[in-house]
Amino acid sequence: MNQKQSLITAAILGALTVTIGAFGAHALRPALEAAGRLDTFETAVKYQMYHTLALFLTGLLQFHWFHPLFNRASLAFLLGTIVFSGSLYTLSLSGVTKFGAVAPLGGALLIAGWLFLALGITKNPAKNKKI
Template sequence: MSKTILMLAAALLAAAVILGAFGAHALKAKLTDDLMQVYKTGVEYHFYHALGLLLISVLAVQMPSTLINWSVICLTAGIVIFSGSLYVLAITGIRWLGAITPIGGLSFIAGWVLLFLAVWKR
């Protein structure tokens, strides 16, 4: 599983770089300052949690656990829901998408709590 987590982390980090560059170059002139900040927040959280997945891939070798696997699922869902909703909101201006964003935030929190529990149980 650690190889899968490492590959997932690498793919998500590559996507974060691509999306960050896209925002900086293709969207900068098209988005208002407020929407650009929304987009940047999506990229930042995408990066932070993808880096977290990279670290978790190392932990998964040392202490394989179902809780770690669920942590990975929650963090990945968080990236998709939290950052994804912010990307779409910024590009389209559809404000109701902001209502979805907290679900991604809860997924992030659940992922980190599950990692805590995995380490605590060890």
């Protein structure tokens, strides 16, 4: 993902995160509490927001320092968020525990995003340039 795509995607994910979080806190709360899945749903919302912010900051960083690894970081953050939070949302709402087995794959993608970001910063030829 290039810098513009990262920023636009992060903005959309941010709005979606607030919407999902509000929906879960109000309309879905009784059902989530009855199923014992409120904590799982809240974890999905938190990780979605954390990595939405990471995606946004990666997009901003791409304007100052460019490295192809930043594109990989952005993509890993996006895919990791979809897989990790998506599997937890699905688990919370459906009660099908098999979806919980998918979450570690999303977590691995999120970790990869952070590692791509770190590598992109260390390998950047303009690393002495002030941000």
